[in-house]
Amino acid sequence: MSAAPGVAQAPVAGAASRRGAAAWITLGAPLAAVTLALGVGAVFILAIGEHPLEIYALMLRESLGTGYGIGQTLFKATPLMFTGLAVALGFRAGLFNIGVEGQLYLGGFAAALAGIAMSGAPAFLLLPAALAAAALAGGVWGAIPGVLKARFGAHEVINTIMLNFIAVAMVSYAGHSLFEHATVRTAEIAPAAALPRLDILWPALRGSPANFSLLVAGILAVAVGVLLFRTRLGYELRAVGLNAPAAEYGGVSIGRTQVVAMTLSGAVAGLGGVNFVLGYKHWFELGFSGGSGYLGIAVALLGRNHPVGVLIAALFFGALSYGGLVINQRVPRELVEVLQALVILLTIGAQQVFERIARKHG
Amino acid sequence: MSPLLLFIAATLRISVPYTFAAVGASLSERGGVINIGLEGMMLNGALAYTLGAYASGDPWIGLACAVLAGTLTALVHAGVTIGLGADQITSGLGINLLALGLTKFVLLQVFHSSSNSSRVVGLPDLPLAGIEHLPALGPVLAQPMVLLAVLLTLGAQWLMFRSVFGLRLRVMGERPEAGAALGLSVVWYRTRGVLLSGAMAGLAGAWLASEQHSFTDGMTGGRGYIAIAAMIVGKWSPLGAAAACLLFGAAEAMQITLQGSAFPNELLQMLPYLVTMLALAGFIGRAVAPRAIGVPYDPEHHA
Numbered sequence: 001m002s003a004a005p006g007v008a009q010a011p012v013a014g015a016a017s018r019r020g021a022a023a024w025i026t027l028g029a030p031l032a033a034v035t036l037a038l039g040v041g042a043v044f045i046l047a048i049g050e051h052p053l054e055i056y057a058l059m060l061r062e063s064l065g066t067g068y069g070i071g072q073t074l075f076k077a078t079p080l081m082f083t084g085l086a087v088a089l090g091f092r093a094g095l096f097n098i099g100v101e102g103q104l105y106l107g108g109f110a111a112a113l114a115g116i117a118m119s120g121a122p123a124f125l126l127l128p129a130a131l132a133a134a135a136l137a138g139g140v141w142g143a144i145p146g147v148l149k150a151r152f153g154a155h156e157v158i159n160t161i162m163l164n165f166i167a168v169a170m171v172s173y174a175g176h177s178l179f180e181h182a183t184v185r186t187a188e189i190a191p192a193a194a195l196p197r198l199d200i201l202w203p204a205l206r207g208s209p210a211n212f213s214l215l216v217a218g219i220l221a222v223a224v225g226v227l228l229f230r231t232r233l234g235y236e237l238r239a240v241g242l243n244a245p246a247a248e249y250g251g252v253s254i255g256r257t258q259v260v261a262m263t264l265s266g267a268v269a270g271l272g273g274v275n276f277v278l279g280y281k282h283w284f285e286l287g288f289s290g291g292s293g294y295l296g297i298a299v300a301l302l303g304r305n306h307p308v309g310v311l312i313a314a315l316f317f318g319a320l321s322y323g324g325l326v327i328n329q330r331v332p333r334e335l336v337e338v339l340q341a342l343v344i345l346l347t348i349g350a351q352q353v354f355e356r357i358a359r360k361h362g
Numbered sequence: 363m364s365p366l367l368l369f370i371a372a373t374l375r376i377s378v379p380y381t382f383a384a385v386g387a388s389l390s391e392r393g394g395v396i397n398i399g400l401e402g403m404m405l406n407g408a409l410a411y412t413l414g415a416y417a418s419g420d421p422w423i424g425l426a427c428a429v430l431a432g433t434l435t436a437l438v439h440a441g442v443t444i445g446l447g448a449d450q451i452t453s454g455l456g457i458n459l460l461a462l463g464l465t466k467f468v469l470l471q472v473f474h475s476s477s478n479s480s481r482v483v484g485l486p487d488l489p490l491a492g493i494e495h496l497p498a499l500g501p502v503l504a505q506p507m508v509l510l511a512v513l514l515t516l517g518a519q520w521l522m523f524r525s526v527f528g529l530r531l532r533v534m535g536e537r538p539e540a541g542a543a544l545g546l547s548v549v550w551y552r553t554r555g556v557l558l559s560g561a562m563a564g565l566a567g568a569w570l571a572s573e574q575h576s577f578t579d580g581m582t583g584g585r586g587y588i589a590i591a592a593m594i595v596g597k598w599s600p601l602g603a604a605a606a607c608l609l610f611g612a613a614e615a616m617q618i619t620l621q622g623s624a625f626p627n628e629l630l631q632m633l634p635y636l637v638t639m640l641a642l643a644g645f646i647g648r649a650v651a652p653r654a655i656g657v658p659y660d661p662e663h664h665a
Contacts, residue, residue: 048471096451154642155651157398157451158594161587162635169635173628297455332470337463344456345438348448 025354030302030309032354033346034316041339050331058330059323069322071198071208075280077318078210079104079289081217082272083296084303084310085224086142086265091305092228093261094241099145099160100269101293102167103138108273109171110137112284113178115189115277123192130193130278131216131271138270139263141167146262150255156262164293175286184286195279211279218311220268225307227264237261269293298344367498369615374502375573377604377611379404379566381511383589384596384603385518386562390436392522392598393555394535394654398454399439401586402461403560407432407567409465412577413472415482425485425568432564433557435461440556444549447658458586466579479577485568507569511604514562518600531555535652538659548659563589591638598652610634 042052063073083100090097097103114133118126145159178186195212199205228234239247240257248254276288299317303309317340324336383400390397397403407428414420414427435457442453466476473479487494487504494504502508522528533541534551542548563586570585571577592610596602613633621627 044467098451098455148639148643152643154639154644157396158591158642159639161398162591162639165584165587165635166632169628169631173626176626291459294455294459297452298459301452332467332476334463334466334470334476338460338467341456341460341463344459345442345453348452348456349442349446352446352448 022358025351025358026304029350029354030304030313030347032350033302033343036346036350037339037342040342041335044335044338045331048331055327055331058327059319062326063319063323067202067204067206068208069326071205071210072322073315073319074198074205074210074214075208075275075318076321077314078214078217078275078279079272079292080295080299080314080317081214081221081311082275083269083293084299084314085217085220085307086138086269086272087296087300088303088305088307088310089224089228089237089265089268090261091300092241093237093257094244095146095149095258095261095265096157097142097145097160097262097265097269098157098297099142099163099266099293100272100296101289101291102160102164103141103266103269104272104293105164105171105289106141106167106273107134107138107270108277108288109174109284110134110270111193111274111277112186112189115193115282116187118193119190121190121192126190126192127195127278130189131274134270134274134277135267136270138273139267142266142269143259143263146259149262150258172286185281186284188282189278193278194282195274197279209280211275213275213279216271216274220271221307221311224268228307233260269296272296295340298340298347301347302343364498365619369612369619371498371502372615372618373608373612374499374508375611376614377607378505378507378511379569379585380589380592380607380610381515381604382562382566382569383586384592384607385511385515385600386559386566387590387593388596388598388600388603389518389522389531389555389562390559391555391593391655392535392652393531393552394538394652394657394659395440395443395552395556396450396454396656397436397439397556397559398451398590399435399457399586400454400559400563400589401582401584402454402458403432403435403439403563404567404570404582404586405458405461405465405580406435407564408571408581409468409567409577410564411568411571412479412482413468415572416472416480419483421483421485421572424482424572425565428564428568428571429561430564432560432562432567434560436556436560436563439560440553443658444552444556447660450656450658462580465577469577469579477579481575482571484572484575507565507572510565514565515600515604522600527551527554532652534659535654538654542659542661552659588634591634594651595638595641597650609637 045052045055063069083104086100087097111130111134114130118129141163144163145156148154148159149156180187198210198212198214228238236247236252236257239250239252240254244254277284295317299310299313303313320336320339324333327333383404387397387400410431411424411428415424439453439457442448443450469479470476485507488506488509489504494500496503530541530546531551534548538548570581588610592606593603595606613630617627617630
C-alpha cells in the first residue's frame with residue numbers, strides 16, 4: 001500500500017532548497033486549500049442570493065468575536081483535537097485509522113458506564129477511572145485492526161470501517177438493558193465524574209459548554225508531540241511510516257510498531273468521547289459522535305499530522321461548525337459540511353500540485 | 363404465501379443496490395483505484411433521480427440523471443486520484459462528506475425541507491411473460507432494475523475476464539508499468555474503471571429513491587461501505603461481489619423476518635462486517651487486493 005496521505009516526505013539532509021520546498025508545501029497547500037474552499041463556498045452563497053463576505057464576516061464575528069462564541073468554538077473544536085491527533089498518530093506510522101469515529105463512540109460509552117457504575121467511589125478516583133475507561137475502550141478498538149494488520153496483513157482501512165459499524169450495533173444492543181426507559185441515553189454519571197466547565201477558569205466563556213476536556217486535549221497534544229519527536233518509540237513509529245522495509249532492516253519490528261500505533265491512536269480517539277459525556281451532557285447518548293471521527297481525518301490532513309497543526313486545524317473546523325449554526329437563518333448550515341469536505345479534497349489535491357511544482361524547480 | 367418465498371423476495375430486493383455498487387466497485391478497484399466514495403456517488407445518484415423524476419415526471423429521465431450524477435461524482439474522484447495522484451481513500455471519504463452536505467443543501471433549496479423531498483414516481487414494472495404473477499417473488503422479479511442488476515453483473519464479469527478491455531484494466535491494477543510499456547494509457551484505463559463504478563453507484567442510488575418514491579437526507583445509510591465490503595468478500599470479481607451482496611442481503615432480510623422475536627437484531631446487523639473482517643484476515647479463503655491498488659501511477663518512478 002502507498003504511504004499514508006499527508007505524511008511529509010523527509011527532507012534530504014543537506015539539501016537546503018529541498019527543505020525550503022518542504023516548508024513551502026507544508027504551509028502553502030493547506031492555506032491554498034482553505035482559500036479555494038471558501039471561494040467555492042462563496043459561489044454557493046451567491047447562488048442562493050446572499051453576500052459571501054457578509055456571511056463569512058458574520059461567522060467570524062459570532063464564532064470568535066464574543067466570549068460565548070469562543071466557548072462554543074472551543075467546545076466544537078475539542079473532540080476534533082482528539083480525533084485529529086489520533087488520525088495523525090496513525091498517519092505518522094503509515095496507518096490510516098478511519099476507525100476514530102467508532103473508537104470515540106465506544107470511549108464515550110465506556111466513560112459513561114464507569115461514571116455510573118462507580119458512583120460510590122471517591123472523586124479523586126472516579127474521574128481518572130472514567131478517563132481511563134474511555135482510553136481503554138478506544139485503545140482496544142484500535143488494537144484490533146492493528147493486530148489484524150500485523151498478524152494477517154489485513155488492511156486497516158476496511159477493518160476500521162467495519163469496526164465503526166460494529167461499535168454502533170454493539171452499543172445499540174447493550175442499550176436495550178442500559179438506557180433509561182424510552183430514551184436513547186444512559187442515566188447520568190455521578191457528579192464527581194464530571195469534567196467542570198471552562199468558565200470557572202475563564203468567566204468570559206459563561207454559558208458555553210466548553211469544558212476541561214479541552215485541557216486534556218492540550219496535554220495530549222504535548223504528549224503526542226513528545227512521543228513522536230523526542231522518544232525512541234516515536235522515532236520507530238515514524239521510521240515505519242516513512243519506509244517500513246528500511247526500518248525493519250534497522251531492527252524495528254514493523255508489526256509491533258503498528259499494533260502500538262493503532263492502540264495509542266485508538267486510546268486518544270476514545271478519550272475524545274469525554275467532551276460530550278463527562279464535560280457536557282453527563283450521559284451517553286446514541287449517535288453522539290456525529291461524524292467528529294471522520295472530520296478528524298480532515299483535521300489531521302490540514303494540520304499536516306503535527307500536534308500544533310492539528311490544534312490549529314481543529315480550531316478552524318470548530319469555528320466553521322459553530323459559524324454554520326449562526327448563519328443558518330440566512331444560509332443553510334449544510335454549507336459548512338460542504339466547505340469541510342471541500343477542504344479535504346482540495347488539501348490532498350493542492351499538496352500534489354505543490355509537490356509537482358517543487359519537483360520541477362527543485 | 364410461504365415465508366421462505368417472502369424471505370427470498372426480501373433478500374433480492376435488498377441486494378439490488380448493493381449489487382450495482384459492488385459490481386461497479388470491482389471495475390474501479392481491479393483497475394487499481396480504491397473507491398470508498400461509493401456512498402457519496404450513490405447519494406448523489408439518489409438525489410439526481412429524485413430531481414429528474416420530479417422535474418419531468420418521467421422515471422426514466424430520473425434514472426438517466428442518476429447515472430449522470432454518479433458518473434460526474436466519480437469524475438471528481440478520478441481527477442483527484444488519477445489526475446493529481448492524491449490518496450484514494452482520503453478522496454473517497456471527502457467525496458462522501460461532500461455528497462452528504464451537498465444533497466442536504468440542494469434538498470433545502472428545491473424542496474424546502476432538510477429531511478425529505480416531495481413524492482416522485484418510481485420506476486414502472488416490466489411484466490415479462492406474466493412473471494409478476496409468481497407468488498411472492500413476482501413483484502420483485504418484474505422490476506426492471508432486478509433484471510438490469512443480473513445483466514450488468516454478467517456483463518461486468520465478461521468484460522473483466524473475457525474482453526481485451528478487461529485484461530488491460532486488470533494490468534493497470536496489477537502492474538501499471540507493464541501496461542504503460544505496451545503503449546496503453548494508465549490514466550485512461552483507470553479513469554474508465556472509476557467512471558463505470560460511478561455510473562453503477564448512480565443506478566444503486568436511483569433504485570433506493572425509486573423504491574421509496576422520494577429522497578431523504580443520508581438515505582444511503584452506509585450501504586456504500588457494505589458494497590465495498592461485499593466486493594472484498596467476493597474477491598474483487600463481479601460474480602463474487604454479487605454473491606456476497608446476496609449473502610449480506612439475506613442477513614438483512616433475516617433481521618426483518620426476526621423483528622419482534624427474542625433474537626437480538628444487532629447481532630445480525632454485525633454479520634456482514636464480521637464476515638468481511640474474517641475474509642480479510644484470510645479465514646474465509648484469501649481476499650487479496652490487486653497488487654497496485656491504492657498506488658498512484660507515477661511514470662517517473664518507473665522510467
